[in-house]
Amino acid sequence: MDGLLCYCRQGFEPELAAELTERAAQAGIAGYARASRNDGYAVFASDDARIASALRWRELVFARQKLALIAELRGLDPKDRIAPMLEAMRGRGRFGDAWVEHPDSDAAKPLAGLARSFGNALRPALRKAGLLTEKENPKLPRLHVTFVDGDHAFLAVADPADSAPWPLGIPRLKLLPDAPSRSALKLEEAFLVLLDAREREALLKPGMAAADLGAAPGGWTWVLTRHGIRVSSIDNGPLRQHVLDTGLVTHLREDGFHWQPPRPLDWMVCDMVEQPRRVAERMAAWFREGWCRHAVFNLKLPMKKRWDETRLCLDLFAQKAGKPLTARAKQLYHDREEITVFATPRQ
Template sequence: MSTAKPETALLAYCRPGFEPELAAELTARAGERDHWGHAATERNSGVVRYVCASAALLERQLAFDDLIFARQKLLGLVRLDGLDPKDRITPLLAALETTRETVAAASGGTLRFGDLVVEHSDADEGRELAGLARGFGNALRPALRKPGWLTDKPDARKPRLHVLVHSGTRMELALSRVEDSSPWPGGIPRLRQPPNAPSRSAAKLDEAIHTLLTDEERQTLLRDGLRAADLGAAPGGWTWVLVRAGLRVTAVDNGPLKDPVAGHPQVEHLRADGFRWQPARPLDWMVCDMVEQPRRVAERMAEWFREGWCRNAIFNLKLPMKKRWDETVMCLDLFRAQAGELKALRARQLYHDREEITVFARR
């Protein structure tokens, strides 16, 4: 027999294995706003819940762009257990009825969702549910439209309904506000590897540009004729992303570059140490993916801004195996304190990141 457990909670997805870091972040962010509760998760699940009495208000106060370890931010509504594989839709519709007040508050009183997302976690067990999620979504859409829970066409003015599939008998309902959440299912960007890239790391910078920069920033800050430096450039993946955006790049690395970056007319290769080299004149961009202690990288990146060597930067901070949230806070605080006045500072653990976070800074 299926059971529905209404539980309003801040629900967030993360890279599997980083649940403790996201739990620590949500706890800290909620505490700063006087929302006292507790974070609950299962190791390697890729999902964290922050349960508190004021979760709906917390979800509105805590901007998705301010979160570092979250791939997606949702308002959890109901957890359903013991679903009958022969009929999962009937108990789901019944469970939605128990959330009418919360949904009405999020949708301006209309009790309608503008879209449906049926998804699974990025954990190994979750990815095995991709077929079930796809098929269930196709069956659920018309069932939601009939009683008026779902609009006939996607409507970004209304919240999205998310169904998180944990197993064939366990699912979870949540909602997201389009303007303050990831647009991608599971919070994972569907981006292709830049063609002819000399390394897979190119996808990381491409994701950072699409995730950490606004549409306006992408149009104005990445265009033909701008100049950039890539510190620790070899074999050239990040340089290639900048070249394809029209920038002229100084690739700084003692190691060799690979085609098509090597010998490219927009690339100057300097065999030098990225921690020592500095430009002769200010640059529009500096990017850095060097493997080094995060505090040392944060200090070096701050020096570039303090000395006026660049206007914009994207760089990675490689995190230690323990106390990764503490190290993240310390490094970003250090960068802020030493970099001088900033117009923007955003950080995120990207899908293509591993034991690291990626940071965008703008003077």
């Protein structure tokens, strides 16, 4: 069975299905998407074996995780779910790890106990059948068993270089007691998901200068200061005092949509609540005018036609920026009705 299994935020299955369908068509790959509202996943069925390599995880906006399908198993006998799985994996070679999961949805969360216990039984059986290495090997493909019901599961494979490295595609981040707001987790997750390890090391250095547009109460500013970055925090609202006390923050009570820096900055971040097209155009102006080298910003999505609006805003940003940029966008775990974009000069 060729095709993809992708996880997403509950309620955004139609957006993920529309994205997979459009991106596959652009790659010249025939197929169709299957998704139901609130399931937490979508399937793109295709007979074209190129599908997994044509749609890259980093390039998908609404997919938390991207997996290549092996099989969909229905009517599993609770007394022996393992045998049909081993049969479906015959001739697949060895896996470097095996994860047993469930979608991040209200309906599937009760399956967490089954996933844990089944994983403990499955791994020894896989090793006995020669399908799983004795120790975790991150260089080999990773097996995913995704239960969507007690008798219904997908078998899929993750390429470690082209998939999320976290179970369910969700990084485990903890909100620290001194974080000014929960929005701090959005920027932390953005740096983890949208930048690779090399980029984080090169682009987040002490002594860099940044602007935080719409900064109050200071969650994103606080994250930047934890990297030793000096921040101009732009907002008419107040910042938390301990953020100002870092000595790295200058609070300017101005409108983030009109303020511009007196000199070029390394970073600009923006989490302002505004129409997404207006944000996209303003973010493009920052690159066009050379006011920043790198940026992370959020685009708040409408209630309807959210994939269409996403595509339109990303295209608008690219057109108006006036220079070649690499832009990556994701609906992060800590996002809600929005997506987060990282932009940097194209190498």
